[in-house]
Amino acid sequence: MTYKILKINNLSEKGLERFPAGKYELGSEISSPDAIMLRSQKLHDMEFDANLKAVGRAGAGVNNIPVERLSKLGVPVFNAPGANANAVKELVIGSLFLCERNLHHAFSYTDQLSAVGEALDQQVEDGKKKFVGRELPSRTLGVIGLGAIGVEVANTAAALGMNVIGYDPAVTVANAWKLSAGVEKANSVDDLLSRSEFVTFHVPLIDATRNMINEQRLHSMQENSVVLNFARSGVVDDEAILKGLDSGKIKTYITDFPTRETIEHERVITLPHLGASTAEAEENCAIMVADQLQEFLEHGNIRNSVNFPNVELSRKSDHRLAMIHRNVPDMVGQISHQLGKSSVNIEHMINESRGDVACTLIDTHQQVDEQTMSAIKGIEGLLKARQI
Helix, strand or coil: CCEEEEECCCCCHHHHCCCCECCEEEECCCCCCCEEEECCCCCCCCCCCCCCCEEEECCCCCCCCCHHHHHHCCCCEECCCCCCHHHHHHHHHHHHHHHHCCHHHHHHHHHCCCCCHHHHHHHHHHHHHHCCCCCCCCCEEEEECCCHHHHHHHHHHHHCCCEEEEECCCCCHHHHHHCCCCCEECCCHHHHHHHCCEEEECCCCCHHHCCCECHHHHCCCCCCEEEEECCCCCCECHHHHHHHHHHCCEEEEEECCCCHHHHCCCCEEECCCCCCCCHHHHHHHHHHHHHHHHHHHHHCCECCECCCCCECCCCCCCEEEEEEEECCCCHHHHHHHHHHHCCCCEEEEEEEEECCEEEEEEEECCCCCHHHHHHHHCCCCEEEEEEC
């Protein structure tokens, strides 16, 4: 069988090379694809063919993908959490130096100097006095969101001698183990804001994280706080941030998501969404997603899906059924019943669920005939079923 992959956006060749030639057809004009692989293209208005089995985004956020609609179609959406963690971490740490050593203003100052000789030397000395900065050790950084990126930021800041406070009510055990022992735990966002001189966000944009800095929360913050947003536009309320800058509550705002208002404010440092813009991050993301798509298409295994459970089953035979269905009672029983009617023996199986959806993988001792497959596909609540 040849799988068809629709490529959207510029994707790293290192990732695309993971699909074996002859087994996969890749192109930007593929019709009725088995999978879509993309970066930033918005898919909300796209119609999806019934043959579509998976969508993979070579990045972390999936705001450009209609995840809920794809869930109803039985299509898992894969992403690449952590693949760009080092790139974002470097940008956050670099921005701390950019801000506290006044590097952006100092560069602009010297870039405009026109004098020569002793006059130039005097202007340089004047600038040296004008752009006196602050060092980072012993200053306190609050990290909101302790996923792959947040953990790297927290640990690197701690290694630089900063006091680090973290907050994430849903931190995983694996990420908690990776945290530096010196990272303190905050009890809430407000608790973290009240104790931090610098605040950086590393959370997805969902209802619970929208406008985490707002007018009300400005009151919780220390005077002359520095806010960094390399997470998502909307995680902080730009209007509230601008008011905080004008009042002096906020010293500097650094964001990867410029607006006209933030660009024009003298104490905002805006960057053109550089968070994951390194060759290494793009390669890592593409490789991770390509491997996940291949594993799902060829074996039905699901890893790093934003809308489906993790499901991994080592193969016990050459015949496997991969089924995605509603998470309702007796689904596995009905599937097993249809296999039993055609004398198909189950050699290995797994069933995992997440919310309203579930995935069942079954290895059988023989190929399942079309009549039995048709009966399985006809079970109410069955969204996708295929032999692989």
